[in-house]
Every structure is written in structure tokens, then in C-alpha cells.
Amino acid sequence: MRGERPSPDGCKGGLAVNIGRPKRIIEIEPATIPLPEPQMPMPEPGPAPVEPMPLEIPAEPPGS
Amino acid sequence: MSANVSLARELTVGATTEPIVAWRAWALTGHRDGTELLLRPVAGRSRPWRPMEPAEAACKHARLHGAPNVDCSCGLHGTHDVEILRRTRCPAVLGRVAFWGRVIEHELGYRAQFGYPQRLTLVCQFCFWLWGPHGTRPAVVGWFQRDELIPFCWPHLEQAQRYGMEPRRLLPADEVDLRLRETYAVDLLAF
Numbered sequence: 253m254r255g256e257r258p259s260p261d262g263c264k265g266g267l268a269v270n271i272g273r274p275k276r277i278i279e280i281e282p283a284t285i286p287l288p289e290p291q292m293p294m295p296e297p298g299p300a301p302v303e304p305m306p307l308e309i310p311a312e313p314p315g316s
Numbered sequence: 317m318s319a320n321v322s323l324a325r326e327l328t329v330g331a332t333t334e335p336i337v338a339w340r341a342w343a344l345t346g347h348r349d350g351t352e353l354l355l356r357p358v359a360g361r362s363r364p365w366r367p368m369e370p371a372e373a374a375c376k377h378a379r380l381h382g383a384p385n386v387d388c389s390c391g392l393h394g395t396h397d398v399e400i401l402r403r404t405r406c407p408a409v410l411g412r413v414a415f416w417g418r419v420i421e422h423e424l425g426y427r428a429q430f431g432y433p434q435r436l437t438l439v440c441q442f443c444f445w446l447w448g449p450h451g452t453r454p455a456v457v458g459w460f461q462r463d464e465l466i467p468f469c470w471p472h473l474e475q476a477q478r479y480g481m482e483p484r485r486l487l488p489a490d491e492v493d494l495r496l497r498e499t500y501a502v503d504l505l506a507f
Contacts, residue, residue, distance in 0.1 A: 272423025
């Protein structure tokens, strides 16, 4: 009775749909686990950047 | 053949480094304000799929075998085709899921050791049963006892209410959908 044996009580879960008989076993060791990257916390807004004060260049050098 | 002979002896075993991607449906729970969203198996009282950590299969018979076991029905289930999920009991969320670890491939799907959703979307379960994955966009999400969340389109909400299925609160489906994807950090499943 290949694939037709009843499951042990209490061991039912999943989708409640029949996915048919087992065909093969696959051992998957992914190079990277398919999980999302941990999200970086948003940086708190700091003080607004201060614009540099324009240098006032004298029109004529002193003493000229 | 004796019924006590394990099927595992008849199956081939392969190895790969690429996770398998399958279709899956979940139930959904959350607080009345739409926070603390959790994907849950639609059947049984298995453990929820927690955000940002892999779901791991477990079996009541863990002392006898690890999950998934060839001779049991345990494991995280997924399907090859989305259409078969229309037979699922009360799906609230439809998605694509990555499986890895020990995976048993079946004729119509998989049972896996580890899994994490890759793409998600809310579905009106009544539209999904009737018409499949297309045109199942819900308008609202009903909040019920025990924090159960059920998405509805407007016509099916009215129909459900006529039969006494009265949500205690309604939430905008778009907001719950977005929050679900942010919670699990996954993309929208688009058709």
C-alpha cells in the first residue's frame, strides 16, 4: 500500500490538501539561508547641517 | 508488501544548495488594531511562522522521528501549483515560500524541514475558492475572536454577515497587507 498508509494521530498539519505520494528526498543546504536581511534602524534626525559662513574678503587690502 | 516497511527505502535521495520555492496558504492572526500579525498553518494547531526567523517543522511524534518523515504527514507543506490551494481550509494569506533542509517531494507538493515566506498577499478566501488566485483582492480584514483575521471583498463580507459571521472590527485590507509584508520583510505576491 505504497503511500496510502494513515498518518499517526495528531501528526496532521500543513495545508489540509492532499499532495500525493512521496517521490524523492532532497537534502538542501543553501549557501545563504533565504531569510530577509535584518533591517537597520532608521537614524534619528540630527541637527540640520550648518552652511558655512561666507568669508568676507575686503575689497581692498588694508594699508593699500 | 508489509505496511510496516518504510517508504524511505523506495525513494531516491538527492542533494542541492538551491532552496525550493513552492506555493502555500496561511491563516492570519493579529490584534484588533492590525498589529502583531502572525502567519499560522491553516490546519491543526501547529506553531506559527514567526517573522524574521525560519519556520521549523515539528511532529507530535518527535521522539520517534524528526520532521519531515517519509512515513508521516509532518513537515511544512507547500504545493507545486497554486490551484490546488483552492481546496485549503480558510486561507487568509497566499504566498510563495522557500524550503530547505530535508525536503520530501510529493507528486503535488513538498514537505520541508525549514521554510520562510518570500512573497505574500491577502486573499478573500471565498473569491479564492470560487475563482482561484486572480481577482481575490480583499477590501477589508475582519477581526474575530481569538485574534483571527479574515480578509473579505465587500460582496463576500455582506454574504458572511448574512450567515452570522460578524467581525468585531473591520480593518482596511491594504493597510494590513502592507503591515504583513513589512512584518515579514517580504515582497508583494502579484498576479
